[in-house]
Each structure stands twice: as C-alpha cells, then as structure tokens.
Amino acid sequence: MISVAIEQSFDSWRSRAREFLQKGISPSEILWSSREACQDELFHMGEASEKRDRSHVRIPKAFFDLAETVACHREEERWALLYSLAWRISRGGERHLLSLETDREIRRAHAMAKDVRRDCHKMRAFVRFRKVGESATGREQFVSWFEPFHHIVERNAGFFRGRFTGMDWSILTPEKCVHWDGKELHFTEGVSKSYAPDDDELEDLWRTYYRNIFNPARLKLNAMRAEMPVKYWKNLPEAPLIRELTNSASYRVNQMVDRTALTPKDRPKSSYLDGLHESNESLTLSQVPGSIAPYTLDEWREMASCCRACPLWESATQTVFGEGNPNAEIMIIGEQPGDQEDLAGRPFVGPAGKLLNDALSAAEIGRGELYITNAVKHFKWKPSKGSVSGRGPKRLHDKANRNEMKACRPWLLGEIAKIQPSTIITLGNTAAQSVIRQDFRIPSERGVVKGPNDVGFGGKIIATVHPSYLLRVRDRKEKEAEMRRFVDELRLAGDFSH
Amino acid sequence: MNLAQKLEILADAAKYDASCASSGAKRRDSSNGKGVGSAGGAGICHSYSPDGRCISLLKILLTNVCIYDCQYCINRRSSDVARARFTAEEAIRLTLDFYKRNYIEGLFLSSGIVRNADFTMEQVVRVARELRETHDFRGYIHLKTIPEASQELIEEAGKYADRISINIELPSEKGLRELAPEKNLRRTQEAMGGIRQRIEGSKEEKKHYAKHHRATPRIYASGQSTQMIVGADASDDSSILKRSDHLYRGYRLRRVYYSAFSPIPASSSVLPAKAPPLVREHRLYQADWLMRFYGFNVGELTPSEGALKGNLDLDLDPKLSWALRNREQFPININRASREELLRIPGIGVRSVDRILKVRRWSAVRLEDLTRLRISLRKCLPFIETIDHNPVRLNLDGDRLKERFLPKPEQLEFDFSASRSSALTGEV
Structure with a gap:
C-alpha cells in the first residue's frame, strides 16, 4: 500500500499519477490525500508491489481537461477517483470510458466538474x-x-x-x-x-437600479433562488432588498390595478409622426391598376411595393421591383427574387445575380445598358427541414403558381410598356411562361423565340435558362459548356440591340 | 433631478424589455487595452431580481420621453409617468462605474422616440461610440434600434454593439395598427433584413481576415434579437410562433423574447391592467426551443383542431402535448432510433439525447441507464422502448395517458380583480 499526500493542484496529482501508472500500480494500492506544504510526500506502507510493466501510458487529452476541472473540487475523494479513471482508461482497456456517462465513476467525475464550473461561474457573477x-x-x-x-x-x-x-x-x-x-x-x-472594505459609494446606486428593474407583477422567487442561491446572498450588496421588494409586490400591483386607466392622447404636431401615419396607411394595395399609362415608372414601383394581390406578400419582406436603365434596349426578366433579394429589395443580388453579372460581362453587356426585373415580385419560399436556428439555408425557393404569376403580371406589363426595350431575355421557365405563353418549355424551345407572345411584345425575345440552373450543374466540364451557351445567348441579345 | 432619481425612472422604464442576453459576442478582453471589459462565450448573470429575471446588463432608457403612443407601453406619450433624461456622460459613467464593480456585463441601451428616429438613434449611438472609443470599453453592448432610423446610423450602431435589436412587439399588422399606430410590421422586417445582411457580410469579411492571418477589426454586431408581447392583443399562440419562425428563418434572429403583457402603473383604457399570462409565456418559450433545437416544424406545435386549436396547452409542455396528439409515432426505440426521433420523446432533452447516442455505441441502453443519465422516467416511460421495457404493458389508452400528466387540480393563473391577495403567489 502506498500513501501519497500531494499539494492541492492538478499538476502535482498528474506527475504522481503518471509515475504510478508507468509502474503499473493499481488504484487499490494507493491512498491519496491533500496537503498544504509545498513538497509532496510519499510513504511506502508495507509491500508496495512494483509490477513493473513500464510500457508507455497513453491517455486522451479530453480526460486531462476533465481531470483539471475535477482537481479543483473540495472533496478529498477526487484524487483517487481521477486515478481510478486514468487507470481504467490507460490500463483497463476502457479507452472509450469518457463517453460512457452511465458509468458510476464517470458520472461522479462529471458531477464534480459541474460543481467546479458552476462555482467558477458564480464567482465571476457575484x-x-x-x-x-x-x-x-x-x-x-x-x-x-x-x-x-x-x-x-x-x-x-x-x-x-x-x-x-x-x-x-x-x-x-x-x-x-x-x-x-x-x-x-x-x-x-x-x-x-x-x-475587506465594507462599503462602496456606488452601492446605493446599484441598489436603486436593482429596486427599479424589478417588476412586482411577476414575482418568481423560486426562479431567482435557483440561480442565485441563498448561500451567496451574504456578500451581495443588493440581497437585503429582496425581502422588502417581495413583501411590497402585491400592494404595488393592486395599486396599479386600482388606478384609473388613461385615455390615449391626440397626436402632437409633428411632421415626423404625420409621415409615419401616412406611410402606414398607404402600405396596402389589393387592386392592381389596369394600366401604367397614367403613371410614371417610379409611381408604378411605389404602388407595387404595397401590392397584396396574391398572398405572397405575407411571407416575404418586401416587393422586389425591377431596376436599371429606364431607356434600356435590353430587358432581362427573371423568375422571382430569392432569399438575398428579399432582404435587399433589389433583383439579382444573390448568388444567381453574381453569376448573371459574370455572364453579362463575358457577353460584353454592361449592366448600365439593362433593365432587370422578375416575373413574380415577391419571394416565395418553403421552410427547410430541421431546426430554425442551425446552419444552412432556412428559406428554400418555391415555384410560384399560376395564380401568383397572373396576379403579378400587370406590374411586369407596365414595366415593359414603360421601358420599351428592343430585346427581352427571359431567364427560366416562369419568366418565359409569363411573357411568351403558359405552356412554354425552356430546354426544348430555348433560344430566339419565333411567333406571337402573350404580352404583345413586338421586339426580339430570347428565352434561356435561369442562372440558378447553372449554379446547380455539378460536373465542371458540363458547367463550362452550359455557361458558354448561356453567354452566347446573352450575346445574341447584345447583337440585336446594337 | 439627481442621478439616482434619473436612474429610478429610467431603469423602471426599461424593465419591460425581457432581453438580457450577454452571450455570443466576439471573444475579447482588455489585456492589450487601456480600459476594462471582456466578452465572448456564455454570458454572465450578475444578479437576479425577485421576478426571476436575470440582471446581466445595465438596462436603461436614455430618456423615457416618447412621441409614440403604443398602448402597452409605460412610456407612451399618453402616460403620466415621471419623465427623465440621462446625458450621454451620465449613461457612460454609470456603465463604467457599475462594470468596474462587477455588477454588470455591459450596457443595454434603448430610448423613447424624441423628435424623430434619427435624432433619437444619434443620441443612443453616441453613448456606445464614446464607451468604445474614448473609454476603450470592451464589455457587452446591446443597442435597441429604430426601424425608421437611417442606414448610416444602423450601420454605425452595429459597429459598436454586440447585439442589435428591434422589437416587433406584436405578431400581426392588425395588432400593431390597433395598439401601436406609429409602428409597422413591414418597416420592422425590412430593417431586420438589412441587419441580417450586415451581420452576414461582416462574417464574410472576418473569414477573409482570418485567411490572411490578420487580426479582425470590429466590423458589425454578432447577432440580433427581438421581443413580442404576449397577451396584449388577440393573437393566438400559433400566430405568435409563426411570426417567430418567420423571423428566425428570414432574418436569422438569435432570439425571440416573449414578454407576458404586465400591468403598468399608467395603464391605458384600451388595455386595462390584468395579471400577466406567465404560464403562457413559459409555454411559448418551450415551443420556441422545440423549433430552434428539436427540429419541430412550427405547424406541429399547436393543435389544428379541437378546443385548443391554435393555442398551446397550458397544462402540459408542448412536446408532451404533441406526443399525445401523435401517439402513432410511439413508442420510440431508445437503442435504434435516430437523433431526430429521440428528440421527439417527451422528457428527454438535447443533452440527454446526445449522451444516449454516445452510450449506446458501447452497450444497449436499459431503463436504469436512463435514470443514471438523470432522465426522469415519469414523463418518457409511455413513449419509449428499451431492451427491458415496452410501454404496451402500461396499457394506457389515449385519455388515461393524458390524465397521467395533467397537474393536480390547482389554480395556476389568477384574475387580479377576483382574488387579489393570492394573485401574486402564482409561480410557474
């Protein structure tokens, strides 16, 4: 039997423990205790069996993190417990022991570590x-x-x-x-x-704060005691107020209930408030005007921002209207805004927009020559699977249905009528179906569109894919080929318009 | 008016905001600075008030003068509450003095609307700017933002703050129109969208700095949150939770706080004083947790039919309530089920699920193992299967199973007007 008295520190335990493990001394042969003095003492009592397997001892780092915490615990049993765990992990063939939270010793170690962490946390707090x-x-x-x-x-x-x-x-x-x-x-x-000093001039102010941040209408003493145990109260300058605040709470609430309620006051003279009220009243528009003729494009945009002709406004942040050169020769029509566009209130600012920009510059078309918009002007999405706060996208693109496309069409018609481009490029099925005809299909009818279209547009129409399709192509070669084809189609528009 | 009197008024004016978090800031300390302060990791609650709420930040209004008339708010223009205003210097001094005595993690500054959004926001931002720049304060700062404030001010606020928040207050446009005529849901959400973009943009920038092994400058707040008042308007739990889901998904809020509408000393004739619905608030937090960490879809949380349609059961926690409505999905086999399935078991939390997953790699889990993991069997027993337990033998049909969990008859919520003396013992 070995009796070892170590200093109250993890390091002194570790150096001893390492030595014992290397010598192969089992936990039952050691009596651990703590001592105040700076030097460790080692007593050999009787026959300490030097066994004598001096092979290298390996212990996972995670154990040391746990042990370092447990070592701060006040209970004497911690040293023996830690040694026993170290022994079982390194010598007892239980390398996975740390993940066995059903094990008695592991549970005890975790409980002790938790006590220590909590005490540390409370010290930082109190x-x-x-x-x-x-x-x-x-x-x-x-x-x-x-x-x-x-x-x-x-x-x-x-x-x-x-x-x-x-x-x-x-x-x-x-x-x-x-x-x-x-x-x-x-x-x-x-x-x-x-x-220690027994007062501070700021403590009165602190107590003033404590007294006034308390809401007497929601007394929850148990919740308070759970987090601020009574044992800490004696050193907290605010704690003496607790009784007083608790006792007067019901009186204070009754007073509030007894007071006569106040009637709302009239709005004071303020142009700022007038503006807010005006804006709040003008935020809804359930009927889309028939024609853009009496309006300017800016007025059209303003009206569209209040559109509630279909239910999509409800789950979107804002209307994403078209933007660009009002005298553009080329008008690009996409499908609908995405997650990023919905936040920014501008079309094609997300990943697909970035790709479109690249393609446009490859086709030597400046964004200044363009007017860019979408067939549907609110972001339609469905929730992703899983928890709402985690990584990854949370709002997944969802295809607009016929009714939604139809509800949004007047805005698009107005844009076309005002801009009067010579060429329209539609990106993806929804845009093509909105502009050309309802059963138009992109892969088969892609390219320069011949024949009539549903918007009565007299210029050239080029129907191509949506850039988000290009984003989804995995194979690199295929992607490059698709990109080249896309750029060629854009260039076609450039040629037409010059 | 002296500082203590101002503090009395302006702390009282701020206490109805439930937010208290001081966690999730960028890790930093004052070791290479000339002032004080550190942040990052878990927040610290420095004290607790008898209302059970933690005191982590110095939560004050810069002024409680306000030109808005939100009926639920103590500071609305129609209120006859005493008014006060801190100078920037006073707010700064208080923050630093409290901080150095370790009373607080930092400052949560908000303000009544004076003149207009920009004027008010400028005053608030100035306090934060001086704390950071003049005093090198590195503690936590949470700034309440006004949706109508200019982009430049929202930008600057985020430069100094760890957290930005805009209170949505009520889940529906209708509720706001009736109770907060100056506020507007769309403008609020637009502003939240802008803040999300800034937060994400600054994360991208941080990655860029990290790639080039350079120290990251302070770029933008690391999170935004909001608060919804529960029980002031007629919204049911389903519409509250749907709004939260929308906010979490659309604007990536860190937290939505639910605040039971509480009587105020100057109540409005539109909203007379009544007991705060604390149990409902508690159930909403639980449901919120299920959306955020347990993979529950918002539509699953409230019953779609029956007497409780659209509302959470006040008697049972929302997960148990869901399990009782979806008996066909149980029992779940503890030893074989996926993480997602385990998370659905009433009475078993995220940490316990992760422990079960670890343990069962090495040995089959028995009931006594669950007890060792400190899982209370009372709640989960009818819903699980282990090698030594099959709930079929409990022989519980629908109604009897529910009865097993219902609380013993006792009054949980009180009506102030009916029984005043007992009104305040209703702890949850």
Missing part, C-alpha cells in the same frame, strides 16, 4: 468590487471579498485579469487571495473578511 482609492499613477484600486466553495481562485484569476486589466484589484477569499497590479497576478494566503 464578486463585488469595492473601491479603496487610486494609485500614485491614477489607477483605480478595488478590493472584493468572496467565499468560493471549491479551490477555484487560481483557475478563475485569468478571467478577472482579462476583464479588469485597466484597474488594480484584489479578490480576498478565506483560502487564497489574488491581486492584479496591471503587470502581474500575485497569489497570497487566505485572509478573514475583516481585511
């Missing part, structure tokens, strides 16, 4: 500094008294240094104290509470 003066160089100096339940002062010191670098401070505890002077952390022996 330390209250009191100002004691200023240094010769003008640095403010603060002192706090705190009573941790585990050996966490050293573990937590770095946090306080990082947070309060610009001031001098000491945290006094019964076991160990830590001090920061702007350059280095110092640790000293524990002291009694009488060494």
Whole structure:
C-alpha cells in the first residue's frame, strides 16, 4: 500500500499519477490525500508491489481537461477517483470510458466538474468590487471579498485579469487571495473578511437600479433562488432588498390595478409622426391598376411595393421591383427574387445575380445598358427541414403558381410598356411562361423565340435558362459548356440591340 | 433631478424589455487595452431580481420621453409617468462605474422616440461610440434600434454593439395598427433584413481576415434579437410562433423574447391592467426551443383542431402535448432510433439525447441507464422502448395517458380583480 499526500493542484496529482501508472500500480494500492506544504510526500506502507510493466501510458487529452476541472473540487475523494479513471482508461482497456456517462465513476467525475464550473461561474457573477482609492499613477484600486466553495481562485484569476486589466484589484477569499497590479497576478494566503472594505459609494446606486428593474407583477422567487442561491446572498450588496421588494409586490400591483386607466392622447404636431401615419396607411394595395399609362415608372414601383394581390406578400419582406436603365434596349426578366433579394429589395443580388453579372460581362453587356426585373415580385419560399436556428439555408425557393404569376403580371406589363426595350431575355421557365405563353418549355424551345407572345411584345425575345440552373450543374466540364451557351445567348441579345 | 432619481425612472422604464442576453459576442478582453471589459462565450448573470429575471446588463432608457403612443407601453406619450433624461456622460459613467464593480456585463441601451428616429438613434449611438472609443470599453453592448432610423446610423450602431435589436412587439399588422399606430410590421422586417445582411457580410469579411492571418477589426454586431408581447392583443399562440419562425428563418434572429403583457402603473383604457399570462409565456418559450433545437416544424406545435386549436396547452409542455396528439409515432426505440426521433420523446432533452447516442455505441441502453443519465422516467416511460421495457404493458389508452400528466387540480393563473391577495403567489 502506498500513501501519497500531494499539494492541492492538478499538476502535482498528474506527475504522481503518471509515475504510478508507468509502474503499473493499481488504484487499490494507493491512498491519496491533500496537503498544504509545498513538497509532496510519499510513504511506502508495507509491500508496495512494483509490477513493473513500464510500457508507455497513453491517455486522451479530453480526460486531462476533465481531470483539471475535477482537481479543483473540495472533496478529498477526487484524487483517487481521477486515478481510478486514468487507470481504467490507460490500463483497463476502457479507452472509450469518457463517453460512457452511465458509468458510476464517470458520472461522479462529471458531477464534480459541474460543481467546479458552476462555482467558477458564480464567482465571476457575484464578486463585488469595492473601491479603496487610486494609485500614485491614477489607477483605480478595488478590493472584493468572496467565499468560493471549491479551490477555484487560481483557475478563475485569468478571467478577472482579462476583464479588469485597466484597474488594480484584489479578490480576498478565506483560502487564497489574488491581486492584479496591471503587470502581474500575485497569489497570497487566505485572509478573514475583516481585511475587506465594507462599503462602496456606488452601492446605493446599484441598489436603486436593482429596486427599479424589478417588476412586482411577476414575482418568481423560486426562479431567482435557483440561480442565485441563498448561500451567496451574504456578500451581495443588493440581497437585503429582496425581502422588502417581495413583501411590497402585491400592494404595488393592486395599486396599479386600482388606478384609473388613461385615455390615449391626440397626436402632437409633428411632421415626423404625420409621415409615419401616412406611410402606414398607404402600405396596402389589393387592386392592381389596369394600366401604367397614367403613371410614371417610379409611381408604378411605389404602388407595387404595397401590392397584396396574391398572398405572397405575407411571407416575404418586401416587393422586389425591377431596376436599371429606364431607356434600356435590353430587358432581362427573371423568375422571382430569392432569399438575398428579399432582404435587399433589389433583383439579382444573390448568388444567381453574381453569376448573371459574370455572364453579362463575358457577353460584353454592361449592366448600365439593362433593365432587370422578375416575373413574380415577391419571394416565395418553403421552410427547410430541421431546426430554425442551425446552419444552412432556412428559406428554400418555391415555384410560384399560376395564380401568383397572373396576379403579378400587370406590374411586369407596365414595366415593359414603360421601358420599351428592343430585346427581352427571359431567364427560366416562369419568366418565359409569363411573357411568351403558359405552356412554354425552356430546354426544348430555348433560344430566339419565333411567333406571337402573350404580352404583345413586338421586339426580339430570347428565352434561356435561369442562372440558378447553372449554379446547380455539378460536373465542371458540363458547367463550362452550359455557361458558354448561356453567354452566347446573352450575346445574341447584345447583337440585336446594337 | 439627481442621478439616482434619473436612474429610478429610467431603469423602471426599461424593465419591460425581457432581453438580457450577454452571450455570443466576439471573444475579447482588455489585456492589450487601456480600459476594462471582456466578452465572448456564455454570458454572465450578475444578479437576479425577485421576478426571476436575470440582471446581466445595465438596462436603461436614455430618456423615457416618447412621441409614440403604443398602448402597452409605460412610456407612451399618453402616460403620466415621471419623465427623465440621462446625458450621454451620465449613461457612460454609470456603465463604467457599475462594470468596474462587477455588477454588470455591459450596457443595454434603448430610448423613447424624441423628435424623430434619427435624432433619437444619434443620441443612443453616441453613448456606445464614446464607451468604445474614448473609454476603450470592451464589455457587452446591446443597442435597441429604430426601424425608421437611417442606414448610416444602423450601420454605425452595429459597429459598436454586440447585439442589435428591434422589437416587433406584436405578431400581426392588425395588432400593431390597433395598439401601436406609429409602428409597422413591414418597416420592422425590412430593417431586420438589412441587419441580417450586415451581420452576414461582416462574417464574410472576418473569414477573409482570418485567411490572411490578420487580426479582425470590429466590423458589425454578432447577432440580433427581438421581443413580442404576449397577451396584449388577440393573437393566438400559433400566430405568435409563426411570426417567430418567420423571423428566425428570414432574418436569422438569435432570439425571440416573449414578454407576458404586465400591468403598468399608467395603464391605458384600451388595455386595462390584468395579471400577466406567465404560464403562457413559459409555454411559448418551450415551443420556441422545440423549433430552434428539436427540429419541430412550427405547424406541429399547436393543435389544428379541437378546443385548443391554435393555442398551446397550458397544462402540459408542448412536446408532451404533441406526443399525445401523435401517439402513432410511439413508442420510440431508445437503442435504434435516430437523433431526430429521440428528440421527439417527451422528457428527454438535447443533452440527454446526445449522451444516449454516445452510450449506446458501447452497450444497449436499459431503463436504469436512463435514470443514471438523470432522465426522469415519469414523463418518457409511455413513449419509449428499451431492451427491458415496452410501454404496451402500461396499457394506457389515449385519455388515461393524458390524465397521467395533467397537474393536480390547482389554480395556476389568477384574475387580479377576483382574488387579489393570492394573485401574486402564482409561480410557474
């Protein structure tokens, strides 16, 4: 049997544990205990069996992270527990032990680690500094008294240094104290509470805040106690208010209920408020005007921004109207705005827009020569599968139906009538069906469109794919070929319009 | 008026905003700076109020003077509450003094609307700017934003703040029209969309900096959130949750806070004082969690028929309630089911599911293992199958199963006018 008394630190346990593991000494042969002095002592009691398998000992890093935390626990059993776990992992053939949370020892270690982490967290929360003066160089100096339940002062010191670098401070505890002077952390022996200051001029203001942030109409004392256990109250300057606030709560609520309710006041003279009210009233338009003739394009855009002719407005952020050169020779018509366009309120700003830009510059068509719009002007989407807060897209493109296309058509007709382009390029099926005819199909009828169209447009129409189709092509060669074809079709429009 | 009197009024004016998070900021500290402050990782709650809410930030209004007339709000222009205004210097001093004593994680600054959106926003942004630039303050800053403020101001606010929020207040346009005539759902959502783009843009930029091994400058807030008031208008839970789903998906909000409409000292004749629906608020948070972490679709959370149509059951948690409505999906085999399926079991949370997944790689899970994982069997037993348990033997048909979970008869919510003295013991 070996009895070993180590310093209260993870490092001293680790160096001992490593030695014992290498010598192959089983947990049942060691008695662990903590000691205050700086040197470890090792007693051999009786026949310590030196077994003697000195092979290399390997332990996963995750264990050390856990052990380092557990080592801060106040219970003496921690050293033996950690050694037993280390033994089982390295020598007992249980390398997966850490993932077995049903194991008794693992559960105990996790529970101890949780105690330590919680104590650390509560120390970060409940330390209250009191100002004691200023240094010769003008640095403010603060002192706090705190009573941790585990050996966490050293573990937590770095946090306080990082947070309060610009001031001098000491945290006094019964076991160990830590001090920061702007350059280095110092640790000293524990002291009694009488060494700490017992007031700070700001505490009255803090209590004022505490008193007024409390809502008497929703008293939930258990919720408070669960997170701010009573054992911490004695060192919290605000805690003495709890009783008073609790006791007066019902009286205060009754007073509120008894008061006569106030009637709304008239709107004061304010052009700002008038503007808001006017804007709120004009935000709906359920009937699309028949013709753009009496309006300018800007007025048309303004009206479209309030359109509720189909239900798509409800799940979208805003109407995405066309934009570009009002005297453009070429008009590009896409399908509908996507996730990014819906946020920006502008067409083709997302990934498909980026690809379209690349293709346009390859075709030597400047965006300044164009007017770009969509057949449907609200983003239609369906939810993705899975939780709403995780990675990946959350709103998936959903194809507009006949009714929605029909509801949006007047806006598009108005745009065509005002812009009067010589060439229209439709991107994808929805755009082509909106402009050319309902049963138009892209892959088969792609290219320059012959014959009549549904919008009575007299110029040239080129029907091509939507750039988002190109984004979906996986194979690189195929993608390049598709891109070339797309650029050629765009170029066709460029030729027509010149 | 002295500072304490102002603090009294302006903290009181801010307390109806439920948001308190100080988590999720970019990790940083003051070690190479000249001031104080650190942030990043989990937030810290420095105190708790007897209303059970945490106190993490100094939550104040710059002023409670307001030209808007939102009926649910203590600060509306029709209210007769005492008015006050902090100077920027006072708000800054308070933040720093509180911070250095470790009372708070930082500042949550909001304001009544004075003159117009831009004027107000400028005052708010100025406090944040000076905290960051003059005082090198590196703690947490949350700024309340006004949807109608100019793009430049929203841009600047995000440069100094860790979190930006715009309160949607009510889930429907109709509710807003009736109770908050100056507010508007579309403008609010447009502004949220703009903020999402900025947050994502700054993430892209950060990646770019990381690629070139350069320290990332402060670019934009790392998240946005909002608050919805529950029980002021007639919206049912389904429309509240649908709005949340819309906001999470469309604008990637970190959080939607639900705040039970609470009596205020200057209540409006449109909205008389009544007990806050705290249980409902709690159920909404639970349902919100199911959307965010358990893969529940918003449509599944509330019954589509029956007496409770469109609303969450106040007596049962929403997951249990869903399970009772969807008995055919159970029992779920603990040893074989996918993660998604395990997440559907009442009484088993995300962490427990992940522990089960780890453990069952090495050995089949039995009931006692679940107890060891600190899972309460009371709730999950009728819904699971393990090698030593099959719920069929519990012989529970539909109604009896539900009864098993219903709370013992007791009054959970109180009507103030009916029984005043007991009105405040209703803890959830």
